[in-house]
Amino acid sequence: MNLNLHIWRQPNGQSAGRMVEYNVKDISEEMSFLEMLDVLNEDLLRKGEDPVAFDHDCREGICGTCSLVINGRPHGPYTTTTCQLHMRSFKDGETVYIEPWRAKAFPLVKDLVVNRSAFDRIIQSGGYVSVNTGSARDANETPIGKEIADEAMNSATCIGCGACVAACKNASAMLFVSAKISQLAMLPQGKPERKRRAEAMVAQMDAEGFGACTNTGACAAECPKSISMSNIAMMNREYTSAKLTSDAV
């Protein structure tokens, strides 16, 4: 199949960018979206042009590195990662718009690559369980009910790709932050630090410049891992009760 691509090109964060039109030919519908971009880049390299920069790593839908807003939707038309999106989802001759995640907290590095370190800093502020050093503890030392383990696992499936931020009209990171706060608040290992965690992670999220939540549901609709909006309600509960009862004055 042949495609008409409109891709955001920007040499770096300081200079201006624009949409550039490219045509790719003889694309197999078995190819993944990223392989289609590989074909384009090989073509550009042959012509001596600068290839399009985009993030990718595992190409198995588990690492959360790939991104791209495709025809106005993060990771394209289906709830999957861009690496797991295949060209059979597109029609021959279709025009496809490819843009980077748009958020102040995700500064653009080059073309379609943005810096998602803001997510790392939010996790560093409290998205962990403190464990004293020493020998590893027995895996089944703390019994956890099946329902709680399942719920926590649902939240833990977040791969931190940032599609929620890209989809949200407010560029809010609440689905990402709430998934981690909820996951750890549900588990016995996470409970001792739950108040400090909720306060610190929300403060870091705000400091990074993400927007607030309007409960539109766009984040959950676009999440490749189907993280539910109930995580946000749980984070609101965790944060409010932490603020009302914690010792941090």
Added chain:
Amino acid sequence: MSWLSTTLTSSIGRKLVMGLTGLFLVSFLFVHGIGNLALFKNDGGMAFNAYTVFMTTSPIIRVMEIFLVAGFGFHIYTALTLTNQNKAARPQGYAYKKSSPGVTWFSQNMGTSGMVILVFLILHLINFYAEYHYGIMYDGKIPMVDINMGDHTVNVRNMYEIVKTVFQQQWWVSVLYVGSMVLLGMHLAHGFQSAFKTFGLEHKKYTPAIISIGNVIAVLLPALFASMPLYFLLTGL
């Protein structure tokens, strides 16, 4: 900053302020709508004028008025602050936009519906608050009426006459009112259920009921308010 101001100025705290003031304003809409039903009593406005006397003299209502102005103030101020912050969170927009499945138009446009309601509110205050106090369309000669207060009669400003005049003579006001109520309905349909999620109250047992109640409120309240200008427009034909 103290812990309280830190909380209330955080992203979640501001949403809490929106939700709390929003639900308080919904409770006001209930009282306002039910009280105004007196307009429909076919007694030449006696019931409505007696209600007006109560609303303008009762100490409880005067105190609640302060809370009401504060409620509107905080709701509007916080909305503007959040909108600015949310806009700043995405300085560069998308060239190609497509809304996600299951996302309603009005959940994405609470600011727009809110602005229409604010314009309506200002017009509403000019139409009725200003007319009742200053009688602009009567050149200061506010129509008076005798009403029976049980054992005695009192001569008061004829609020019923003002309402009737505005709705019947300025038909475009009535049209604007009805149109604003459609947007109020959209605002309530999303705002009511969203407020509960902001408070962290979400559960598969209760959330469907909250959403349904919100939808009923979003239809009933605006329909009740819209029926008032329509009633005067149609009876004045």
